[in-house]
Amino acid sequence: MEKRYEITEKQLVFLEDFLLRKYPGISNETKIELIDHLVSDFEATTENGNLSQYLSNELEFIARFVFKGVSLMKKTYRKETWEQFFKFFTEPKLLLISISTLLFFYFLNETVTDKIVYLVTIILSTLIFGYSVFKGMIKNKELKNLDEVKFLGNEIWLPFTLVQLLGITNLCYSIMKYCWLYTLVALFIIIYGLSALMVILKHKKIILEKYKHLLN
Amino acid sequence: MGNQKLYKGSLQTIILKLLESNDKMYGYEITQKVKELTKGELKITEGALYPALHKLEADGLLDVEVAKVGNRLRKYYKLTESGTKETANKLDEMQEFLRTMQQLVNPKLSLE
Incomplete structure (x- = not known):
């Protein structure tokens, strides 16, 4: 040049x-x-x-350039999580996990008390959340202020918050009266959590590769 | 220069094709390469280029690598595996489009 x-x-x-x-x-x-x-x-x-x-x-160009970046980042993570979510119902290997989860919650709902069913849901979602935080968090001082690192864990909050809300509002016990409805809600919580986890791990790898010069 | 509107819909294909031939490139380099290849006929504005690059990156067609160049950092773009496949598709579509346009604007020539 x-x-x-x-x-x-x-x-x-x-x-x-x-x-x-x-x-x-x-x-x-x-x-x-x-x-x-x-x-x-x-x-x-x-x-x-x-x-x-x-x-x-160049002031006008600079302003446009700065404001487009952040919204694109958030949209990308959300879009990828939903894409991964739908793969759980279209790809044979992942479909097995979805069917197992569905059957597990259905029979759990049929056999044990509502309290235990909710407890199992909360434990499983917390395990996925905890694993995402533990395995997906980027702790390097040089990287943690990047937008793509800050927003990386955004999607994992959705299923975790949903399961807490169901408990706080006692809505879970109303839903449990309809076995299939609760099974579907629990399926969403687990599968969306797993999808978010997979996206987090994928992007963690990409981010560490992209910024390896800052880590050396 | 009056043809800028005609090129607008082909921006992604142009970017993908350039990256296919150049392994990795940075934004400003792409604008200059296009200017050079088209002898100044096509000028990609930064206002159009960067949103297109970021969209291709978000769609998983481009990978990014940041490297230190002199006293500053530089963001390079390169094709992913699906980006390479998409480039082939887009180039096929472009060829088809050019053939159709040829038939429309110069039917005699396309029959020969």
């Missing part, structure tokens, strides 16, 4: 400070890509090396 000018260390620090001052919540990944683009363009097009002048012409 042809360069007319080489940005100085001082200008680079100025650019980073400018972005952090204007957009304090900017994610690391967005910042990396935005700075690289602005610097590459500035170095290739500047006539006089005046960074402030260049930035004043």
